[in-house]
Amino acid sequence: xxxxxxxxxxxxxxxxxxxxxxxxxxxxxxxxxxxxxxxxxxxxxxxxxxxxxxxxxxxxxxxxxxxxxxxxxxxxxxxxxxxxxxxxxxxxxxxxxxxxxxxxxxxxxxxxxxxxxxxxxxxxxxxxxxxxxxxxxxxxxxxxxxxxxxxxxxxxxxxxxxxxxxxxxxxxxxxxxxxxxxxxxxxxxxxxxxxxxxxxxxxxxxxxxxxxxxxxxxxxxxxxxxxxxxxxxxxxxxxxxxxxxxxxxxxxxxxxxxxxxxxxxxxxxxxxxxxxxxxxxxxxxxxxxxxxxxxxxxxxxxxxxxxxxxxxxxxxxxxxxxxxxxxxxxxxxxxxxxxxxxxxxxxxxxxxxxxxxxxxxxxxxxxxxxxxxxxxxxxxxxxxxxxxx
Ligand SMILES: [Zn+2]
Ligand SMILES: [Zn+2]
Numbered sequence: 001x002x003x004x005x006x007x008x009x010x011x012x013x014x015x016x017x018x019x020x021x022x023x024x025x026x027x028x029x030x031x032x033x034x035x036x037x038x039x040x041x042x043x044x045x046x047x048x049x050x051x052x053x054x055x056x057x058x059x060x061x062x063x064x065x066x067x068x069x070x071x072x073x074x075x076x077x078x079x080x081x082x083x084x085x086x087x088x089x090x091x092x093x094x095x096x097x098x099x100x101x102x103x104x105x106x107x108x109x110x111x112x113x114x115x116x117x118x119x120x121x122x123x124x125x126x127x128x129x130x131x132x133x134x135x136x137x138x139x140x141x142x143x144x145x146x147x148x149x150x151x152x153x154x155x156x157x158x159x160x161x162x163x164x165x166x167x168x169x170x171x172x173x174x175x176x177x178x179x180x181x182x183x184x185x186x187x188x189x190x191x192x193x194x195x196x197x198x199x200x201x202x203x204x205x206x207x208x209x210x211x212x213x214x215x216x217x218x219x220x221x222x223x224x225x226x227x228x229x230x231x232x233x234x235x236x237x238x239x240x241x242x243x244x245x246x247x248x249x250x251x252x253x254x255x256x257x258x259x260x261x262x263x264x265x266x267x268x269x270x271x272x273x274x275x276x277x278x279x280x281x282x283x284x285x286x287x288x289x290x291x292x293x294x295x296x297x298x299x300x301x302x303x304x305x306x307x308x309x310x311x312x313x314x315x316x317x318x319x320x321x322x323x324x325x326x327x328x329x330x331x332x333x334x335x336x337x338x339x340x341x342x343x344x345x346x347x348x349x350x351x352x353x354x355x356x357x358x359x360x361x362x363x364x365x366x367x368x369x370x371x372x373x374x375x376x377x378x379x380x381x382x383x384x385x386x387x388x389x
Pocket of ligand 2: 177178179180181182183184185203204205206207208209211228
């Protein structure tokens with residue numbers, strides 16, 4: 001879609017914290033301004049689609065939240081800045097999805113309150129987009145680190161390419177319904193005491209579509225859609241975190257009257273690790289060392305989510321001190337930036353000593369006792385002074 005990168009709030013001319021009422025109002029105004037039936041200026045149609053798309057996302061709290069958090073990448077894996085390798089997501093369905101995008105919604109919001117929409121009066125007329133579907137999937141912690149490809153068994157519908165969703169074998173096989181002359185409704189007049197009453201109801205011959213099909217399409221048996229069962233190759237990007245949704249365009253619920261199918265959203269649930277704690281793209285671990293190593297310092301291996309790496313722990317490190325290892329955190333799903341690993345040092349004091357060790361520690365203490373600034377003595381002096389003990 002053209003100008004896909006423009007900010008959605010900017011397109012609707014509203015602020016980031018606009019209410020749903022404000023979003024609706026802005027949309028209604030712009031739709032009237034750019035609707036292709038009302039505005040014949042070049043570029044109006046593009047603008048109209050853009051407005052439509054922005055509204056589709058921002059009027060859906062769930063999508064809006066994803067957009068706020070991740071930009072276009074949150075709502076469309078194909079968008080610029082999205083993750084690599086997910087390019088196949090839209091398959092062939094992007095085209096008609098784009099062309100008819102949110103058609104039902106246009107009328108719903110255009111005619112809004114007070115007036116019954118065309119779709120309500122004649123629910124079978126005009127293309128109607130299928131609903132979105134939501135599901136979830138659990139992946140292991142290490143799969144979230146590296147990214148993974150999984151086969152997902154999908155059953156969905158696609159527009160029949162033979163009849164392009166009309167359900168007719170050929171264009172000649174679609175004729176205007178003779179009962180309602182294409183209006184989809186029939187009017188009946190009844191005489192009563194008050195005069196002539198005219199009532200309108202859905203045409204029983206065409207079921208409100210206004211069309212009659214002479215020969216149904218042989219591919220889809222007149223349904224307009226074909227059921228597909230597929231082992232879909234879902235690419236889960238490196239660094240994905242829980243609660244993120246992946247969108248598979250056009251694989252939600254089936255559309256109507258040639259309208260596009262909805263989209264399928266898969267929420268990813270990442271199993272947590274007991275050792276590596278994720279915080280944004282950073283990873284925290286608690287790393288035990290002996291008190292001797294804390295005193296003398298140490299070069300040693302520490303685990304990261306990418307395997308072991310060697311670090312230098314400086315002498316005199318305290319319990320709870322942290323050491324940051326650059327770029328050993330999670331990869332950001334939207335960029336090539338990596339988080340860091342933060343190693344929390346846990347000093348372990350030996351609970352039992354061999355006689356050799358005991359002797360050596362005693363020697364150290366003898367040396368230390370000559371110092372004047374032992375912390376326990378200093379502390380006691382301070383308390384005695386303060387409380388006049
Ligand atoms: Zn067909
Ligand atoms: Zn009819």
